[in-house]
Amino acid sequence: MxxxxxxxxxxxxxxxxxxxxxxxxxxxxxxxxxxxxxxxxxxxxxxxxxxxxxxxxxxxxxxxxxxxxxxxxxxxxxxxxxxxxxxxxxxxxxxxxxxxxxxxxxxxxxxxxxxxxxxxxxxxxxxxxxxxxxxxxxxxxMGRYAAAHLDDPSWRQGVLKCLFVGVPLDAVADLDRRSDAELARMVADYGNERVAAGRSVPSDAWRILNHDPDAVAGRLPAPAAASTAPAQSEED
Amino acid sequence: MRVFDPHIHMTSRTTDDYARMYAAGVRALTEPAFWLGQPRTSVGSFCDYFDGLLGWERFRAAQYGIRHHCTIALNPKEANDPRCVEVLDVLPRYLAKDGVVAVGEVGFDSMTDDEEKVFVRQLDLAGEHDLPVLVHTPHRDKAAGTRRTLELVAASGLPPERVLVDHLNETTVGMVADSGCWMGFSIYPDTKMDEHRMVRILADRGLDRMIVNSAADWGHSDPLKTIATGRAMLGHGFTDDDVDRVLWQNPVAFYGQSGRLLLDDEGAGIETGPSATFEGNSVLRGQRPSGQEE
Structure with a gap:
């Protein structure tokens, strides 16, 4: 071969x-x-x-x-x-x-x-x-092909969907390179909804939130309040 | 009693049926592609149906501890509709897939020229894809349809032991026995064949190449008719081993000729855990069905 x-x-x-x-x-x-x-x-x-x-x-x-x-x-x-x-x-x-x-x-x-x-x-x-x-x-x-070709809005929605359905963010290629303030804002709002519903925030979310702390400031309770719970996948 | 139902249309049945079948001893089955009551009008409808047989239905069965296989073909009834004939062009992609254990159901419905053309083409496809064939025999003019079926099978050059001729009764079993093909019997609540007539045929002709199925679908039918036949056999004096031969070993031997049965956990590649989902959907709604082994 x-x-x-x-x-x-x-x-x-x-x-x-x-x-x-x-x-x-x-x-x-x-x-x-x-x-x-x-x-x-x-x-x-x-x-x-x-x-x-x-x-x-x-x-x-x-x-x-x-x-x-x-x-x-x-x-x-x-x-x-x-x-x-x-x-x-x-x-x-x-x-x-x-x-x-x-x-x-x-x-x-x-x-x-x-x-x-x-x-x-x-x-x-x-x-x-x-x-x-x-x-x-x-x-x-969400592998290398998406990292290279997917437009920003679709790629961000893809990452959010991974968090939502329980795909580990290790599956997402070039996560750090493509993460931006808008994705951090989306993930912060998602985390806020989870906290409001009394549910845990997937630990993977912090990989994105910590990437753009300015975009998260004021949108989500302090990380210490929610970050220790284990990741859970959505059933619905 | 362990049962391989070699012909059942689970797409038309409920998850309750899967649970009852498992509880009664059904551990594996084959779902032949057939028509759905409502005629299809395009090739796309067939493709979605085939995708369902290979995807969702296999997953759903696995959640209830049952191995699901299928056969793929353009059925005799819809072979007469020119809008559906192009499905022949996509069949090779489906016939190559894991868990597809035969070409079927093929054969005659109204004995038209179009049906014969499609039947012959699909016998050729079985040869090309190294698959056995499941042949449907017609409800009307059954004896003549069965005779013509056997002529076409002989002319195809396929070895008769790779062909199962289904929906037989007392009037058609003899010619199929003589042909060397496998003999299939659909045990129905009212029509076709019942379990007591079936037992008489087994007593007369022996168990060699004999296949019993429920053929349950969206009509009046019973997915536990295989079990009822096993009980009737025992009542007549057949042994547990005889029942196992008819209800398990024979269908496994016939479909096993495909080399694609999914009876061992290693080869199946199917998630069956309580959290397993199909495209995100679970049929269990968070609960494991009672009676399922872990």
């Missing part, structure tokens, strides 16, 4: 790599075959978390995400003279994907940056994922 394919599959063992290599060869010879090979990755290559402490792959790609990323990279290489076909296939794989496949498309987007015309398809997938209430999709949507 090429150096790129090795790089995007750091957690696959030798057996999984050998199985993946067969699928990569099929995609290289016939990139259209990815439409049925991509769904089959879990049973043909590998399945499971790459980090046992992160079983749903919220912070880290799962093994099947890595293998599916490799297939998309191979398809992009095979279709390099007809990038619109790759763009169309990425949209179709997302549309027809189950949650595992959709998550893998989202995780693969940063590796497809160089494909001309991919941005609209990529952002459309990210927007769809952020409309769901599925932690796995929201977490994957």
């Amino acid at each position: 090429s150096a790129t394919l090795e790089r995007v599959t750091p957690h696959l063992d030798g057996q999984a790599r050998a199985a993946l290599s067969t699928l990569v060869d099929e995609v290289t010879a016939n990139p259209g075959a990815i439409s049925t090979l991509f769904p089959a990755v879990g049973r043909r290559v590998a399945r499971g978390p790459s980090d046992a402490d992160d079983p749903d792959g919220l912070r880290t790609p799962r093994l099947e995400d890595e293998a599916r990323t490799a297939l998309l990279v191979a398809a992009a290489e095979a279709w390099h003279t007809e990038p619109h076909r790759l763009v169309d296939e990425v949209s179709q794989l997302y549309r027809y994907g189950d949650t595992d496949e959709k998550r893998a498309v989202l995780r693969a987007l940063p590796e497809l940056e160089a494909v001309p015309g991919i941005t609209d398809a990529g952002l459309s997938a990210v927007a769809d994922a952020l409309r769901t209430n599925d932690l796995r999709l929201i977490a994957a949507a």
Whole structure:
């Protein structure tokens, strides 16, 4: 496999790599075959978390995400003279994907940056994922691709949604770089609503509040009053 | 009694049914794609339905301790509607997915040319995707429909042991037995076949390649008819092992030919904990159903 394919599959063992290599060869010879090979990755290559402490792959790609990323990279290489076909296939794989496949498309987007015309398809997938209430999709949507491409209002809403549904902010790429005063204000107001309802404020909220203390001043009770409670996810 | 219901349309059933089925011994099932009573008018409706079979319904079943598989196809009834035929173009994407254990339900409804064309194409798809086939036999003119079905299966080149011909009765079982295909029986409260007739067929013909299902759907039907059949078998003198063979081992052997059954926890990849959600939705409303093993 090429150096790129090795790089995007750091957690696959030798057996999984050998199985993946067969699928990569099929995609290289016939990139259209990815439409049925991509769904089959879990049973043909590998399945499971790459980090046992992160079983749903919220912070880290799962093994099947890595293998599916490799297939998309191979398809992009095979279709390099007809990038619109790759763009169309990425949209179709997302549309027809189950949650595992959709998550893998989202995780693969940063590796497809160089494909001309991919941005609209990529952002459309990210927007769809952020409309769901599925932690796995929201977490994957807020990765490097969103950090690089999502406009400020959408990105801030994405971060707030992570806090709201219980996605750990470790899942959000470039959190410190993109956090700003407006996000801190939104999170402070969210925290205020939680406190008013007698509920705890997720501890992750302080990563944003502490980033822009001026924007928070006067909007939220003193951090000491609420910051010690453990994080809780919203049920509603 | 452990039961694999090889044909049941859970989309049309309630979570109470899942709880009753689990309590009675149902641990796994296959939900074939079929029509929904209300005709569909576009390919998009099919795709959303297939997505539901693979996503929400599998999740909902898992919350009640039941493994959910499905079969995917353009059903015979809607094969006659030109607005629906393009669904054939998207089938390959769905037939590649985990938990899809056969192409089905395919076959005849009114024995039209359009139905035959779609049936033959989908027999080819089963070969291309290395999947078994679940064949529906028609309610009207059943014997002639079953005969034509077997001719098409033979002509397709698919091995007969990879084909299950369903909704049989005393008049159609013989020709399917002779063909080498699996024999499916839908046990209904009033029509098709009841558990006592079923037991007589098993007593006459043995248990080889015999499959019993409830085919419960949105009509008058009973998701516990598999269990009732097991009890009737025991009442007739069949052993526990015989019942297990018909209600568990046979369907597992048939659908297991797909290599995609989700019967072990390791391969399933389904969250079943009390906090599990599907797209943020939980069917448990904060409570674990009684009787569920942990």
